[in-house]
Amino acid sequence: MRPRPGGDDPSLAAPRRDRDDARDAALVASVLDALPSPTVLIDGDGTMLLTNSAWDSMADAVGDDLLIRVGGNYFAMALNMKDDDVNRALIADLGRLSRGERRRVSTDYALPHSGGVIWFHLEASPVGRSGRIVITHTDVTARVLAERASSWRARHDHLTGLPNRAHLHELIDAELQRPERPRLAVLFLDVDGFKDVNDSLSHDVGDELLRELAGRLTQSTRAEDTVGRLGGDEFVVLCRDCDPEDAELLAGRFQATFDRPFQLGAHTVRLSASIGIAVVDGSGGPELRSTDLVRDADLAMYAAKEAGRNRVRHFTPDLRSAVQQKVQLAAELRGAIDGDQLVLHYQPIRHLQSGEFSGVEALVRWQHPERGLLPPSEFVALAEQHELIVPLTRWVLATATRQAAAWDAAGLPLVVGVNISAHHFAAGTLQDDVAAALEEAGLPPERLVLELTETSVAEDPERAAAQFAGLRRSGVEVSIDDFGQGFSSLSQLISLPVGMLKIDRSLVVGADGPTSAGAAAIAAVVGLASAFGMRTLAEGVETAEQLAVATELGCAFAQGYHLARPMPADQLVEWMHARELVRTS
Ligand code: C2E
Ligand code: CA
Numbered sequence: 001m002r003p004r005p006g007g008d009d010p011s012l013a014a015p016r017r018d019r020d021d022a023r024d025a026a027l028v029a030s031v032l033d034a035l036p037s038p039t040v041l042i043d044g045d046g047t048m049l050l051t052n053s054a055w056d057s058m059a060d061a062v063g064d065d066l067l068i069r070v071g072g073n074y075f076a077m078a079l080n081m082k083d084d085d086v087n088r089a090l091i092a093d094l095g096r097l098s099r100g101e102r103r104r105v106s107t108d109y110a111l112p113h114s115g116g117v118i119w120f121h122l123e124a125s126p127v128g129r130s131g132r133i134v135i136t137h138t139d140v141t142a143r144v145l146a147e148r149a150s151s152w153r154a155r156h157d158h159l160t161g162l163p164n165r166a167h168l169h170e171l172i173d174a175e176l177q178r179p180e181r182p183r184l185a186v187l188f189l190d191v192d193g194f195k196d197v198n199d200s201l202s203h204d205v206g207d208e209l210l211r212e213l214a215g216r217l218t219q220s221t222r223a224e225d226t227v228g229r230l231g232g233d234e235f236v237v238l239c240r241d242c243d244p245e246d247a248e249l250l251a252g253r254f255q256a257t258f259d260r261p262f263q264l265g266a267h268t269v270r271l272s273a274s275i276g277i278a279v280v281d282g283s284g285g286p287e288l289r290s291t292d293l294v295r296d297a298d299l300a301m302y303a304a305k306e307a308g309r310n311r312v313r314h315f316t317p318d319l320r321s322a323v324q325q326k327v328q329l330a331a332e333l334r335g336a337i338d339g340d341q342l343v344l345h346y347q348p349i350r351h352l353q354s355g356e357f358s359g360v361e362a363l364v365r366w367q368h369p370e371r372g373l374l375p376p377s378e379f380v381a382l383a384e385q386h387e388l389i390v391p392l393t394r395w396v397l398a399t400a401t402r403q404a405a406a407w408d409a410a411g412l413p414l415v416v417g418v419n420i421s422a423h424h425f426a427a428g429t430l431q432d433d434v435a436a437a438l439e440e441a442g443l444p445p446e447r448l449v450l451e452l453t454e455t456s457v458a459e460d461p462e463r464a465a466a467q468f469a470g471l472r473r474s475g476v477e478v479s480i481d482d483f484g485q486g487f488s489s490l491s492q493l494i495s496l497p498v499g500m501l502k503i504d505r506s507l508v509v510g511a512d513g514p515t516s517a518g519a520a521a522i523a524a525v526v527g528l529a530s531a532f533g534m535r536t537l538a539e540g541v542e543t544a545e546q547l548a549v550a551t552e553l554g555c556a557f558a559q560g561y562h563l564a565r566p567m568p569a570d571q572l573v574e575w576m577h578a579r580e581l582v583r584t585s
């Protein structure tokens with residue numbers, strides 16, 4: 001700083017200082033006026049000594065009752081806006097600043113007024129050692145609103161506007177941390193068959209469904225509950241101050257919201273949900289975390305699904321070990337598919353008119369290193385639940401087509417049947433997977449038959465029709481497996497481009513004589529099938545009697561233990577040769 005003329009001469013000091021003060025004040029006033037941000041100069045008691053024109057115009061805008069002017073008290077004004085800890089701390093900090101105990105005070109500050117809220121960044125600096133403070137208030141409303149919006153977005157699901165996974169965990173943890181150890185329940189809801197809707201009706205329709213569902217769930221809860229979306233079709237509901245019975249009632253209300261079909265554009269969709277409940281009864285230790293609780297509810301939901309969908313299950317500790325075993329087995333299965341543990345057995349199929357064995361059905365088994373040879377009933381459903389069915393089926397398709405090509409080369413032309421799961425059907429890759437296997441193996445498409453169960457086709461006949469037509473065009477035949485288990489969908493099935501109906505063993509079992517009820521049922525199916533140009537195969541033929549009835553009634557093919565059991569590929573060749581020898585000798 002430039003030294004003042006006159007230095008420290010006390011006789012000259014007083015009048016000169018007055019003049020200097022006046023000049024300084026004018027200078028300060030013009031500097032402040034040049035600042036775009038509303039700015040005030042106060043003394044250590046908060047008295048407003050100067051305001052700039054930006055401050056004055058803001059006071060004009062928001063009203064004199066909020067923003068005071070020169071002569072008023074800044075501290076009183078702040079307390080008048082809000083007498084809270086934040087403002088009292090701010091005033092104390094400004095006092096310290098004026099006494100030289102701090103160098104700077106800066107904070108963000110909300111000013112509510114009739115037209116909304118203005119956010120300020122407040123920056124206070126001391127004016128030398130005068131005890132005065134200059135405070136600038138920069139309007140940061142736009143920045144704060146943008147930050148708030150982005151933090152809101154970070155905590156909410158963009159599709160439904162509900163709290164997202166991270167925020168749900170925060171809310172549940174906050175509840176668990178409450179000192180009085182609250183009672184609460186977490187409900188885990190998963191829509192049954194959502195993936196199928198999503199895959200078949202476009203993802204926009206799937207999104208619409210989720211939004212509609214979010215609304216229905218929210219309407220079924222009390223104000224103190226929180227509905228959130230974990231992702232996909234998984235919703236979690238935090239039910240505060242809630243015991244197991246309350247939670248079950250709420251789950252019942254959720255299920256009831258599914259009674260009404262979902263109207264999605266031109267489609268009417270009927271759905272159900274599986275719900276798992278985990279409850280905290282106030283006795284849990286402080287170490288219980290939201291992630292544990294949500295996982296428990298998830299396990300209970302999983303158990304509800306396994307029990308056959310559209311159900312509610314409470315979490316019990318034994319679920320954990322049961323599910324862990326399944327998860328372990330699923331992990332092993334994943335390795336088994338990639339490794340060399342799956343095997344195919346082939347069951348011969350006889351053409352009844354000629355008596356020739358013209359085909360085989362490929363049936364998968366798992367050569368488990370510890371548990372031995374496992375039948376499909378032990379792992380196919382598991383593969384479906386753990387999204388392993390597509391890789392499993394690809395392995396089956398590749399192996400079966402390669403085997404058929406090898407038999408072909410060895411002078412044994414056989415048609416090979418491969419079982420396809422409805423899940424694969426829904427995945428939409430079936431046509432490509434089939435084409436890839438045929439090309440890789442060099443097998444003509446007419447040597448492959450895909451077997452789809454009646455129920456899987458009946459679930460979504462429209463989609464079935466489209467995929468069947470595509471497969472048919474490529475020359476691959478499709479047959480309906482286990483026909484007669486459902487019977488519900490006959491009219492839908494006959495309109496599909498299906499080559500063959502495989503009559504379920506349950507019907508064949510009853511065919512123990514030409515006048516039996518089973519025989520009548522088979523006759524009806526054969527008649528219907530031939531009217532629509534389809535052939536029939538009698539499954540599970542265990543006796544000579546059943547074989548005779550099937551032949552008599554005009555079934556084209558038969559398959560069953562009476563003819564041959566499923567067997568490994570190398571045994572099949574021997575078996576065929578042995579039969580040839582018997583026939584020709
Ligand atoms: P499926 O497609 O109906 O296959 C026929 C099942 O009946 C086979 O059981 C076969 O061994 C058995 N079977 C054949 N003849 C007779 C008989 O005369 N009497 C009796 N009681 N049973 C007979 P398996 O091999 O245990 O397969 C069971 C099911 O597992 C199959 O039923 C099929 O739905 C499924 N499966 C088998 N392999 C595969 C596969 O590669 N992929 C898929 N997705 N599912 C498969
Ligand atoms: Ca089959």
Ligand code: CA
Pocket residue numbers: 481482502504539
């Ligand atoms: Ca079958």
